[in-house]
Amino acid sequence: MKVREALMIGRKRLSDAGVANPALDSELILGYVLGKDRLKLLVYDEMSITKQQLECFNDLLALRCQSTPIAYIIGRKEFYGLDFYIKPGVLIPRPETEFLVEETLNVIYSIENPLIADLCCGSGAISVAVAVNNNRVRVYASDISDVACEVASTNIKLHGVQDRVSLMQGDLWMPFEEKNIRGFDVVVSNPPYIPKEELSTLPDDVKNEPQIALNGGTGGLEFYRRIVLRAPEFLKIGGRIIFEIGWNQARDVEIMLKETGFQDIKIIKDYAGFDRVISGVFCGL
Structure with missing residues (x-):
């Protein structure tokens, strides 16, 4: 044939x-x-x-x-102009998340040796894309999933950034606290943000991705709360937090940020015109 x-x-x-x-x-x-x-x-x-x-x-x-996702079948996914190793059990990087990378690179451009925390790092796509495009950055990435850490470790080595991206396994801030790693210029995260009450309505392809990377709890806001609540312990004064968000979550996350000492709130829309990224500067409690 x-x-x-x-x-x-x-x-x-x-x-x-x-x-x-x-x-x-x-x-x-x-x-x-x-x-x-x-x-x-x-x-x-x-x-x-x-x-x-x-x-x-x-x-x-x-x-x-x-309905097996194409990335799981061919074992790779392009993201921010780079090829990433992907396997079942890890969230597949989306084009919308490139807005998160772009904003992070813009924020750290003028910082001499930027220090970044990437929570819920999944495949490592955000950490690796940032490190590949800024050779002065130091990234500490964390994820609770065994599979995610395995895939992220592979991608970090694949793109030759293992000297500047350190991977830690644990629940959100836990590994940072255990190793006493603080003073970040930027905290970036694409956390699980699908409301648990909407998981059953997702397309079949998406349902084949790991629930742990999708389920954001009631209203999809659980992980934002947990990250924002403790962010002041790990961010520098004047440091910035940058989140990917669901299309209707900007207002709720903005309120959380303002109540926790963040100002200069910025919301960025994606290609479809939906709110996709929110960021704020930590000005102290």
């Missing part, structure tokens, strides 16, 4: 199963099987594929038809 024919079969199967981007996903899966990028697939679409490769392709198509 030719590449072109396999791609057509893949598109048809995925489309019939209701997959949102059947052509793209078919190309990504076949490219993964053949070890070629999408451009080479399309340029060499008359290339023959073996029976074994076709069987593997069909097996992976079946997974995608069952």
Whole structure:
């Protein structure tokens, strides 16, 4: 069978199963099987594929038809222009989170040797993207999940930033407290923020991602409260906290920040025009 024919079969199967981007996903899966990028697939679409490769392709198509996220199937996800290793059990980085990275890089641009805490670091995408794009930064990243720490450790090494990104396993501030690491210029976090009462309404793809990385408790605000409450212990005066937020959470998080000594609140919208990032400067209690 030719590449072109396999791609057509893949598109048809995925489309019939209701997959949102059947052509793209078919190309990504076949490219993964053949070890070629999408451009080479399309340029060499008359290339023959073996029976074994076709069987593997069909097996992976079946997974995608069952709502297994494409990143879990091909084992990677692009984020902020970088390729990240991904596996089941870790949250898949989203394009919207790039706004969080961009704001963090803007904030630390004029700081000589910025010190950053990344809570709920997941795959390490935020920490690594920041470190790759600012060679003066020192990042301490934490996550409670075994799988997340394994994946983040791999990504830190993959991108050669292990001398500037330190990974710690534990619940939010716990590892920072245990190691007495304080005085941060920036605290950044993309915490679980889906309201627990809405988890059952998520798309099937998202339901296959780890609940621990999605469930933000009642109203989706639990982790913001826990992070903000203790942030004054770990931030410098004049330091900034930067969160990714859900589309309707800006007001609630803004109130939390102001009640805890944060001012100069800034809200940034995403590509769709929804509130996506909120930040504030710690001015003291």
